[in-house]
Amino acid sequence: MSTQSEQVLEDNLVKQLQALGYTYVALPDEAALLANLKTQLEAHNRVTLTAPEFGRVLNHLHKGGVFDRAKTLRDKLQLTKDNGESIYLEFIQQEHWCQNRFQVTQQVRQEGAYKNRYDVTLLVNGLPLVQIELKRRGLELKEAFNQINRYQRHSFGASFGLFQYVQVFVISNGVNTKYYANNRHQTFKQTFYWADKANKLITQLEAFSQAFLEPCHLAKMLTKYIVLSETHKVLMVLRPYQFYAAEAIIERVRTSDKSGYIWHATGSGKTLTSFKASQLLVALPKVHKVVFVVDRKDLDFQTTKEFNSFSAGSVDGTDNTKALVQQLADDGTKLIVTTIQKLNTAISQLRYLPRLEKLQTERVVFIFDECHRSQFGDTHRRIKAFFGAAQLFGFTGTPIFADNAVRNELGKRTTRELFDECLHKYLITDAIKDENVLRFSVEYIGRYREKEGSHTAIDIEVEDIDTKELLEAPQRLEKITDYIIDNHARKTHGRELTALFCVSSVDTLIRYYELFRQRKAEGRHQLKIATIFSYTDNEADKGANGLLPDFDDDDLALPIAAEPGPALAYTAHSHTREKLDAFIQDYNTQYNTKYSTKDSQSFYNYYNDLSKRVKNREVDILLVVNMFLTGFDSKPLNTLYVDKNLKHHGLIQAFSRTNRLYTEQKSQGNIVCFRNLKQATDDAIALFSNKDARDIILMEPYEDYVEKFNAAVAELLKVAPTVASVDALPSEDEELAFVKAFRELMRLKNVLTSFADFSFDQLDMSAQGFEDYKSKYLDLYDKVKNSTPKEKESILEDVDFELELIHRDEINVAYILKLLAKLNGATAAEQQQQKQAILDILTGEATLRSKRELIQKFINENLPHIDDAEDVPATFEAFWAQEQQKALDAISNEEKLDPLKLQALLGTYLFTERKPLIDEVINMVEEKPKFLQRRPVYERVVNKVIGFVDTFINGMGA
The missing domain is CATH 3.90.1570.50 (tt1808, chain A)
Structure with missing residues (x-):
């Protein structure tokens, strides 16, 4: 058929x-x-x-x-x-x-x-x-x-x-x-x-x-x-579960006075859903106000910013309780974002009550973000008592059930008790199946071994260990620090992505931070480490962090093996605020900022700046205790290191920092546990989805991906049995089959390399074989990219080659020069082997392919005449400048461009990173083309300019 x-x-x-x-x-x-x-x-x-x-x-x-x-x-x-x-x-x-x-x-x-x-x-x-x-x-x-x-x-x-x-x-x-x-x-x-x-x-x-x-x-x-996002000037459309949730809330308000809650998986876009629901609710004639409530100042800032990004000025964020009271009393302010703490103050203090009395009979709709954390104290009861005609709606990715409820002064309360029925569900299993969030890869690192005699080691059950003494042992913390340093690039694809490291206490965090700082001073790493934590004036009260407890200290741990080592330079009597100020000063030095803990506003500004830099990939690892483990969204964040006992909603919330969709490189959220959280993970998955959901939420074991890779190799060899056979593929249909087959190999290798056990030894293709096929794959990409568009498009034109799975910034011209310098003094055989390795890199690295011919010319014509390895960089720089000028002259002569104007246009392009406008290009042409020829001339010149930049400027390195 x-x-x-x-x-x-x-x-x-x-x-x-x-x-x-x-x-x-x-x-x-x-x-x-x-x-x-x-x-x-x-x-x-x-x-x-x-x-x-x-x-x-x-x-x-x-x-x-x-x-x-x-x-x-x-x-x-x-x-x-x-x-x-x-x-x-x-x-x-x-x-x-x-x-x-x-x-x-x-x-x-x-x-x-x-x-x-x-x-x-x-x-x-x-x-x-x-x-x-x-x-x-x-x-x-x-x-x-x-x-x-x-x-x-x-x-x-x-x-x-x-x-x-x-x-x-x-x-x-x-x-x-x-x-x-x-x-x-x-x-x-x-x-x-x-x-x-x-x-x-x-x-x-x-x-x-x-x-x-x-x-x-x-x-x-x-x-x-x-939704028209004013900040980014783009359109956004709701996904089906967002649509059904918003519709359910609107229907509830329109037809009844009941409340309800929305159970949508963490990372599924609750802010967009709640914004659209709020926007539509405000338009209902019976609704007097909509109040969006969060439970911490940092989330207040983040949510206000996001709401205003959807519709500029739609939310007037409140800086203090007085401003909130003004907004509540003002009939013209329809939509308010505030914190649960300020709302509680507004309805509790006598001086504000006269201005708010009229609201007690008005239809006010409250929407609570992350309601699993904000709604289980006396404040909820007080809000319901004060706003007699209010309707309350909660959004959560991890509802509170009887199994994970925390007892407080009102006893154990569940989300259903507080908000009435669940109006719509979209579980983490749904989100993963829909490819709206990623799965998790969980690795448990470390095993405690007790030495018996001088050479025999046996495993000990963790229950038999004095866990507190072991978990805080300096030797253990050192081993974990070194493990992270050694494996971070693997976990984050060469630091293209970023990580959180959550630890059990402020004291432990301080020790870890100082270890990272010490290792950096020793030249062991160049990672950008930052931290933030809550401090208290009463140092005896270490647990006063303002959050519901998401963990118990008596949970089992799976610690790194501890060996004798030097004690950490940490003064137990130092005030944690002093330590934080010292760490913030490191941050100030690194990023040329001026933050401190001298007042709440400066600390708040530090939080916001840190948040922005984490999202912009300017921080490699952020060390935290509780902050940033919930309500924080950063798409480039793909790894969570865990030295902290987590369970129930706290575990799911923390893990879910890593599973936002980003690029093809980010194939899963990596969870690296230095504690035995396996049972807690299984229990949390069962609680918030179902007992059979584990295989949906967690990645398969490493061995399974090895099997998948080897099966993909077999499929590739059916299309192209040898590297040379790729050149002989008879038509674009066969080329397309090869592209798809090798792309699948790249995707699987991308997953495999994030595992600590990764090695090509277990695969049916060698590292060299993979690189050889990759060069042919890139040849096909070059063929499509450099082809002139025709009336009939190539069938390869619309294929996504997913080059981000190949691109590695650390491999640049500076790196190649270091390899070239090593050729001096080497034997003839060693030189030949090293030259071949360099050519393989030039062929296989997407960012270097445009430079391949020139670097090969330098190797053949210039390198043999250099006697001292230290002269390689200077000689190459002179060679590169000469070739650069030749290329610039060639563009100018071929397209009949004014050389000075071409230089100026290049400078503007490098500064703005904006493609030149058509008039800017035509203005350089000495013989102005006819109107119908303007577009082809423009595209030809722009392609040459971009090609020049790719060859001579991008990917050079320091």
Whole structure:
């Protein structure tokens, strides 16, 4: 049976959409698209527009990029008609979203830099708001995603740029169907399947169309569930579980006075969900205010920032209780973000009560973030008593059940008791299956061994150990520190990613920090270590950290083997605040800042700056006790080192710092336990998902990935039995098969290298063999990247080569020069071996391939004449400068460019990292091209400039 063709898939979809209520319209080109837009806008607004009037409408529509046009779509246009009459023109009806006009068309031709034809377009009131791209069954869905990105570059913005009004893209190969917002910054990982309320995925195109593309549902998504992020100027669309949660809260408020809670896995985007729910709740006539409540100042800052990023100025963050009272009393302030502590103060102190009395009968909706931590004291009871007509909704990834409830003055309370029923569930197992978060790889490191006699060692059960004495032994802490130093690059892919290290107490944290500092002074590492912790004036009260206890000190530990060693330089009588100030001074020195603990504001500013630098990968390892283990989101963070007893919600929350989606390099969250948390991990997984969920949440053992890698090697060898056979692949179909087969090998190797046990000795392909195939893989990438676009695109054009799985910043020209210097004084055989190793690196490193020919020329022509190894860098620098000037002259001569203007443009490009504008390039050309030749000339010159920078400037090293 033949595979269903793309055309059949497209035609069947169009028929289905017509049956759902879309009107079919043939729109072969932009002229037809514009004529249809005029007709549809006239019908929707019940007006007739003259040609000049419609011209003014088009001028209004033809402004800004995707983000600006999304705002234009949602606004009305005040149009002055030819007779002087003023009318308001609506582009989309948002309150009664079904009352829009829905059309479907196919194969619209659009010509920009290149000619393109789009598969299926959905129009609302004549504007193309949804674009559907299809691939035949069996092809990768990512190819459709890459194809849309190509359209973004080549034609969506052409002429009047109506396709920049697209709000949502849909991609499908019939079997798998996903949707995502029109946001060019997204990767394929930010594409979503639709699902039903029980989180069952709807992947087939026909079922997806029935559920998602039904006109009323689609219009509701477009008008209510797309968020315009003001900070990043991008569109965001809610995922299905976010949609169902927001709908459930709105329905609860609209139809009852009951409360409820949302159980959504940590890392699944609760802030976006709560923002959209809050925004829609504020619009309900019966709702007086919406108050979003968090439980610590650091989260208050983070959440306020995130809310305002979705809609600038939508939240007026409160700095003190007085400001909060002002906002609560002000009828004009509809949405407030505050902390549970300030809210408690506001309703507890007599001086504030007169201003707040009227709120006792108003419908105030409270939304509590991370309600598993904020809502189990007397404050919850006080809020319910004070706000008599309030409705309370909690968001949590780890609810409190009877099994993990902590006893306080009110006894053991569960989330269900406090908030009523759960309105929607989206568990960590759902999030992992949907690929919205990553799985965890958990490794347990270390075993205590007691010496018996002079040479025999036997394992001891951990229960037999005086754990406190052992866990705090200086020798153990030293071994853990050294283990982290030795393995951190492996865990974080050459420090491309970052880590948290959580420890059991402030005292232990201080010891670890000073060990890292000592090892750095000894030249053992160059890691950037930072820390933050709570200190108290009453030093005897070590546990007063403001958090519910997430661990018990009597849990079992699996400690690193301890051997005699020097005691740490730590004064037990030092005040922890003094230590923290000393550590912050290290931070100030490293980052040229001026923070301290002299007042709460400076400490708060330090927290915020530290948070930003962790997210920006400027900190390698952040040492903490409790802070940052919940409510902190950093996509590049992939590793958690654990020397602390965790259980229940505390364990899941801490582990979940590592599993946010990021790049292809980040294939899982790495958990490195220096304590025996295996049973606690299994128990927590069972509590917050089900007893059989362990295999879904945790990665398979190392041995399983070895088997998968070896199976992938066998598949690769079917396509290309030898490295040389890659060059003889007869067609692009076979080349595509090779690319996919080797890409799978790279993905598996990326996982394997994060394990401490990794070695090529256990694999069916040697390290050299892998590098040889990788060079052929990169050859194919170069072939696609450097090819001139044609009317018929290469089938490799839309393949994601995932080069980030190859790229390593530490391998640069400076590194190569060190290897070249070693050639002096070596034997002929050693020189030949070293030269071959250098050429292998130049072939296999993506960042060095553009430099390969030049470096090989230096090796062949210059290196034999250098007698002293110390002269290699200076000689190479002179050679490089000469070749650089030759390349610059060649660009200038070939394209007839003004050399001085070319130099200036290069300088601007290096400084701004912004591609030159077309006028900036054409201005350099001495013989100005004709209008139709401007675009090809521009693209040719820009490609040469970028190629020059890649060759001569990027990846050089110090």
